[in-house]
Amino acid sequence: xxxxxxxxxxxxxxxxxxxxxxxxxxxxxxxxxxxxxxxxxxxxxxxxxxxxxxxxxxxxxxxxxxxxxxxxxxxxxxxxxxxxxxxxxxxxxxxxxxxxxxxxxxxxxxxxxxxxxxxxxxxxxxxxxxxxxxxxxxxxxxxxxxxxxxxxxxxxxxxxxxxxxxxxxxxxxxxxxxxxxxxxxxxxxxxxxxxxxxxxxxxxxxxxxxxxxxxxxxxxxxxxxxxxxxxxxxxxxxxxxxxxxxxxxxxxxxxxxxxxxxxxxxxxxxxxxxxxxxxxxxxxxxxxxxxxxxxxxxxxxxxxxxxxxxxxxxxxxxxxxxxxxxxxxxxxxxxxxxxxxxxxxxxxxxxxxxx
Amino acid sequence: xxxxxxxxxxxxxxxxxxxxxxxxxxxxxxxxxxxxxxxxxxxxxxxxxxxxxxxxxxxxxxxxxxxxxxxxxxxxxxxxxxxxxxxxxxxxxxxxxxxxxxxxxxxxxxxxxxxxxxxxxxxxxxxxxxxxxxxxxxxxxxxxxxxxxxxxxxxxxxxxxxxxxxxxxxxxxxxxxxxxxxxxxxxxxxxxxxxxxxxxxxxxxxxxxxxxxxxxxxxxxxxxxxxxxxxxxxxxxxxxxxxxxxxxxxxxxxxxxxxxxxxxxxxxxxxxxxxxxxxxxxxxxxxxxxxxxxxxxxxxxxxxxxxxxxxxxxxxxxxxxxxxxxxxxxxxxxxxxxxxxxxxxxxxxxxxxxx
Numbered sequence: 001x002x003x004x005x006x007x008x009x010x011x012x013x014x015x016x017x018x019x020x021x022x023x024x025x026x027x028x029x030x031x032x033x034x035x036x037x038x039x040x041x042x043x044x045x046x047x048x049x050x051x052x053x054x055x056x057x058x059x060x061x062x063x064x065x066x067x068x069x070x071x072x073x074x075x076x077x078x079x080x081x082x083x084x085x086x087x088x089x090x091x092x093x094x095x096x097x098x099x100x101x102x103x104x105x106x107x108x109x110x111x112x113x114x115x116x117x118x119x120x121x122x123x124x125x126x127x128x129x130x131x132x133x134x135x136x137x138x139x140x141x142x143x144x145x146x147x148x149x150x151x152x153x154x155x156x157x158x159x160x161x162x163x164x165x166x167x168x169x170x171x172x173x174x175x176x177x178x179x180x181x182x183x184x185x186x187x188x189x190x191x192x193x194x195x196x197x198x199x200x201x202x203x204x205x206x207x208x209x210x211x212x213x214x215x216x217x218x219x220x221x222x223x224x225x226x227x228x229x230x231x232x233x234x235x236x237x238x239x240x241x242x243x244x245x246x247x248x249x250x251x252x253x254x255x256x257x258x259x260x261x262x263x264x265x266x267x268x269x270x271x272x273x274x275x276x277x278x279x280x281x282x283x284x285x286x287x288x289x290x291x292x293x294x295x296x297x298x299x300x301x302x303x304x305x306x307x308x309x310x311x312x313x314x315x316x317x318x319x320x321x322x323x324x325x326x327x328x329x330x331x332x333x334x335x336x337x338x339x340x341x342x343x344x345x346x347x348x349x350x351x352x353x354x355x
Numbered sequence: 356x357x358x359x360x361x362x363x364x365x366x367x368x369x370x371x372x373x374x375x376x377x378x379x380x381x382x383x384x385x386x387x388x389x390x391x392x393x394x395x396x397x398x399x400x401x402x403x404x405x406x407x408x409x410x411x412x413x414x415x416x417x418x419x420x421x422x423x424x425x426x427x428x429x430x431x432x433x434x435x436x437x438x439x440x441x442x443x444x445x446x447x448x449x450x451x452x453x454x455x456x457x458x459x460x461x462x463x464x465x466x467x468x469x470x471x472x473x474x475x476x477x478x479x480x481x482x483x484x485x486x487x488x489x490x491x492x493x494x495x496x497x498x499x500x501x502x503x504x505x506x507x508x509x510x511x512x513x514x515x516x517x518x519x520x521x522x523x524x525x526x527x528x529x530x531x532x533x534x535x536x537x538x539x540x541x542x543x544x545x546x547x548x549x550x551x552x553x554x555x556x557x558x559x560x561x562x563x564x565x566x567x568x569x570x571x572x573x574x575x576x577x578x579x580x581x582x583x584x585x586x587x588x589x590x591x592x593x594x595x596x597x598x599x600x601x602x603x604x605x606x607x608x609x610x611x612x613x614x615x616x617x618x619x620x621x622x623x624x625x626x627x628x629x630x631x632x633x634x635x636x637x638x639x640x641x642x643x644x645x646x647x648x649x650x651x652x653x654x655x656x657x658x659x660x661x662x663x664x665x666x667x668x669x670x671x672x673x674x675x676x677x678x679x680x681x682x683x684x685x686x687x688x689x690x691x692x693x694x695x696x697x698x699x700x701x702x703x704x705x706x707x708x709x710x
Contacts, residue, residue: 057677195410
């Protein structure tokens with residue numbers, strides 16, 4: 001049997017669960033490698049993937065007999081079948097953070113489940129710790145991202161628009177081995193950089209601009225995430241202080257992000273230093289990266305967790321002055337026992353474009 | 356007050372609801388024009404949009420005083436505030452088809468809601484009927500899609516890969532007034548066309564190929580959706596029969612898709628004719644198009660609804676022969692009292708590329 005499904009079955013047993021309905025498509029991709037619309041039923045005896053006619057051919061071409069997964073077309077699954085999948089099961093798990101309230105009610109009704117039990121991100125928590133192959137895929141995504149940044153430094157010229165630069169990023173990714181963007185690129189120039197989640201506009205790059213570029217790609221399903229803040233022709237003095245403060249904190253975090261570090265404390269360390277200087281960290285310090293661009297753990301104020309070896313997270317402090325400008329510097333990093341390694345490796349000193 | 360929020364308040368009153376929590380970001384965009392992460396509270400007295408520091412500046416720049424919407428940063432909302440938003444409210448609505456089971460429990464707890472009531476797609480149902488501006492936006496998205504198809508007929512050549520064509524589609528959209536793709540383009544050539552949801556591969560276009568291209572763009576947030584199946588050098592005879600059958604049914608539907616038509620019956624009409632010929636319709640006949648690429652109504656076997664004037668839906672019959680090939684032809688159409696008008700207008704006769 002597929003090793004990850006085997007892990008899930010063992011975990012369910014230790015939680016006294018007789019089965020589980022897996023609905024989150026990213027978790028299904030993680031478990032059985034399939035990207036389609038459907039749900040995975042882990043029953044006492046079998047693993048059943050229920051999808052529809054649009055996907056059955058593609059799914060069957062991916063799964064092998066060793067996976068031990070039965071693929072069913074939803075058209076061939078009767079209500080009698082549904083009632084029998086979890087027959088004699090006392091406790092069946094579900095993904096309460098993915099399943100809507102309406103689906104929850106429908107599952108209860110359809111599968112005649114006695115006791116439908118919340119599984120508290122069981123699969124997402126397992127996904128936090130990356131195996132060798134996952135780390136290789138993320139590393140490759142980061143390499144392509146570095147190459148893209150190098151390319152951008154010759155591509156970006158005065159007169160180009162933010163949108164054109166964003167389009168070029170996607171084109172580069174697709175033509176250099178990636179599946180595409182891992183999220184909509186942020187290219188925020190001048191005053192637009194003051195918004196952490198700015199959407200690229202038709203604004204043209206001009207002399208004296210600061211440009212925040214937040215981008216990443218997907219390689220074999222796995223994401224990268226990097227931000228660099230660069231300059232056109234010169235760096236204005238009032239921006240230097242902010243840039244230096246962000247960079248100092250981002251660099252400092254490489255010593256702090258390591259096995260055993262408390263995620264909330266990491267956020268607070270940066271936020272305290274920002275506050276001493278009259279600023280504050282208005283978004284999280286970072287987040288896990290994997291099959292999802294944003295996944296657990298979150299390095300923020302609202303959650304608390306201890307980092308572990310082989311987690312992959314972002315390190316992305318930023319300062320934003322409303323109506324003026326913003327600076328964010330971000331790497332995707334691999335956590336180890338004594339610190340962390342940056343998987344994105346592009347230069348973080350002042351980069352000044354003159355063209 | 357914003358006219359759509361006014362509509363919602365009136366609707367809630369008629370359903371005996373004292374308020375509502377709107378969580379679906381597409382519904383929030385529809386109601387107040389804002390694209391961010393947050394929730395919209397419709398309380399007895401006020402409309403409150405709660406977001407976080409990353410978005411407050413952008414949101415405040417979009418909303419005007421006439422919208423009558425209070426924007427709050429989640430950091431400034433205390434648990435005391437939450438308990439007071441719905442004070443003395445008996446029934447408060449929520450989106451049971453969007454809110455997860457975990458969020459449902461959290462809302463109940465956080466807002467101390469007495470009776471949390473399912474609202475059965477109240478906003479999605481309203482979104483089905485498009486107003487003048489929405490139709491203009493979809494029409495523009497369809498025009499750009501037609502232009503893109505015209506461009507593709509000169510761009511596609513033997514030796515180009517499916518991925519390259521998909522990248523070119525996105526580039527064309529972004530450089531011709533659209534925000535980008537409305538969904539990941541499908542470019543499925545040769546045997547790949549047998550999978551309705553094929554993902555573009557590195558397969559090179561070759562002589563004798565059939566190519567299914569399913570694509571669309573987004574204009575001012577609104578989507579288009581079109582599929583054409585084209586040929587390289589010549590059309591193989593065994594494909595012609597299938598193509599003609601699909602096209603006959605697709606054309607026939609233009610008379611049937613109209614105010615009062617039953618969506619399930621439309622599906623069945625096409626499926627019956629396919630079955631007479633030894634095939635079947637393995638996916639829905641179509642779906643609503645608007646701010647979402649897939650929205651209500653669904654023209655399929657599993658739901659039943661009567662079409663109304665100013666709905667915008669797709670008309671997309673397809674036949675797929677596993678391991679061999681597939682044909683799908685799709686337009687985005689505007690429903691009126693006596694029939695429907697195609698908003699995508701590209702040629703549907705055999706198109707044969709010779710290059």
